[in-house]
Amino acid sequence: MLTNSIQLIPASRFTVEQLTAIYNQTRIDYLVPMPMNARRLQEYITAYDVSLEHSLVAMQGEDLLGVAMLGIRKNRTWITRLGVLPNIRRGGVGQALMTGLLENTARLGISFIMLEVIKNNIPAHQLFLKLGFREVGELLILRRPPVLTPTEPVIADAQRLEDDDARRLIRRGRGTMPWTNQSETFFNIQDVCGLTVTLPDDSRGWLVYQRQKFTLTRFAYQTESGNPVHVAQAFLSHLHSQYPRLDTHLENIQINDPHLPAFYAMGYVESFRRIEMWLGDPPPE
Ligand SMILES: CC(C)(COP(=O)(O)OP(=O)(O)OC[C@H]1O[C@@H](n2cnc3c(N)ncnc32)[C@H](O)[C@@H]1OP(=O)(O)O)[C@@H](O)C(=O)NCCC(=O)NCCS
Incomplete structure (x- = not known):
């Protein structure tokens, strides 16, 4: 020892x-x-x-x-x-x-303490279990390479927002997100943009993201009304038609996220998975 x-x-x-x-x-x-x-x-x-x-x-x-x-x-x-x-x-x-x-x-x-561990990292997983952490979910790390064929934007009213106007979209009520994707992160980083979409059937939602030089990353999003898959199809198609040459890297998307089918349809692929673990109980929002 x-x-x-x-x-x-x-x-x-x-x-x-x-x-x-x-x-x-x-x-x-x-x-x-x-x-x-x-x-x-x-x-x-x-x-x-x-x-x-x-x-x-x-x-x-x-x-x-x-x-x-x-x-x-x-x-x-x-x-x-x-x-x-x-x-x-x-x-x-x-x-x-x-x-x-x-x-x-x-x-x-x-x-209340949070952490994530890559799936199949047995030593770290065992250490966290030994200290009393419990598994609360599974998280996806997704990537979308730039595609050669242009993305057609879905018909929707799409409005672009910058900086604090985009950050204002991230309100309370998003549940206990993994740390990297919590609202505080977006107040600590630069180059934050946003997109609101309203579909002809009145489905509505928004996406907030970070635009780096070669990469789109750090997504926060929400469906405010309507079908989450349709809303995500709308914000993703508008985003990727706007930035056809950028790579996209997302981390810690919950496996039960109802928007996920739209990500896969848009060419996102899974890189690896993490297990989310907590010790104690999350404070009320
Ligand atoms: C995870 C890591 C930090 C553990 O450090 P360590 O100094 O070897 O761990 P300890 O000697 O303090 O072990 C404490 C407990 O962890 C667990 N553990 C550590 N290594 C283990 C292994 N190879 N297999 C199974 N359990 C293991 C055991 O529960 C152990 O308790 P025990 O000795 O009573 O069985 C180390 O393996 C590491 O640096 N890994 C690479 C980086 C990494 O995975 N970081 C965590 C990212 S989430």
């Missing part, structure tokens, strides 16, 4: 470059390769309200052994970026990091 000699240090005592390096070292053998650079890690920290003061690095002497980060929002926290160097796994470091984040959450007076 390593646990007697390890120290847990607040991640705020390290530079983002140091945190990026230790994160990447813990993920060299990861199921889905996701290397980070310092700029992307900083964007991640900002977008997802990660508190480095409440995040932890595990050390033994001068050596960095692992890392785990904590996102903090009203009445809830989120565990992310957990990793331990491959050569010292099964020595208790992962559990020590997790226990440290649970204690930091309790110290904040918060009793």
Whole structure:
């Protein structure tokens, strides 16, 4: 057991470059390769309200052994970026990091903790079950490559919105979304756009998304009335006819999302799945 000699240090005592390096070292053998650079890690920290003061690095002497980060929002926290160097796994470091984040959450007076784990990541899944997390759902990571044949927009009245006008669409009442897709994220990021659609049969809905240079990403959407599949067909067809050359990456779409058939019909494919796990109960909205 390593646990007697390890120290847990607040991640705020390290530079983002140091945190990026230790994160990447813990993920060299990861199921889905996701290397980070310092700029992307900083964007991640900002977008997802990660508190480095409440995040932890595990050390033994001068050596960095692992890392785990904590996102903090009203009445809830989120565990992310957990990793331990491959050569010292099964020595208790992962559990020590997790226990440290649970204690930091309790110290904040918060009793609801969320996380996601890639499906079939047995070590992490077992660790979370051991600490009392329960499975609450399954999430899809979807991708749509640009297509050569132009997308025909469905007949609908479509209105484009920018920045705060788009953000205003994301109101309450969306349920407990996975952390990445919660409303707060859209207030933390740049290049937010929106689209409202009204169909001839009066079905109505909206989509809010982030437009990056080569990629459309981070979707929030809702059907306000009518059939969700028809509403999604309308907003997706208008979106993709507007940006025919952009790739689209979506994460953490719930498998029971009623809009999904429209995504598949529009050429979205599944990349992989995550299991959503909670400890405690979500606060009322
Ligand atoms: C998941 C991870 C952080 C666990 O770290 P670790 O230091 O090896 O874990 P610990 O030694 O503290 O193990 C604690 C518990 O986790 C579970 N566990 C850890 N490794 C396991 C394995 N290979 N198989 C099954 N269960 C495992 C067990 O429940 C274990 O308790 P036990 O020792 O009483 O059986 C580590 O495997 C890792 O860095 N993996 C790659 C990155 C990753 O998957 N991160 C999580 C993303 S959600």
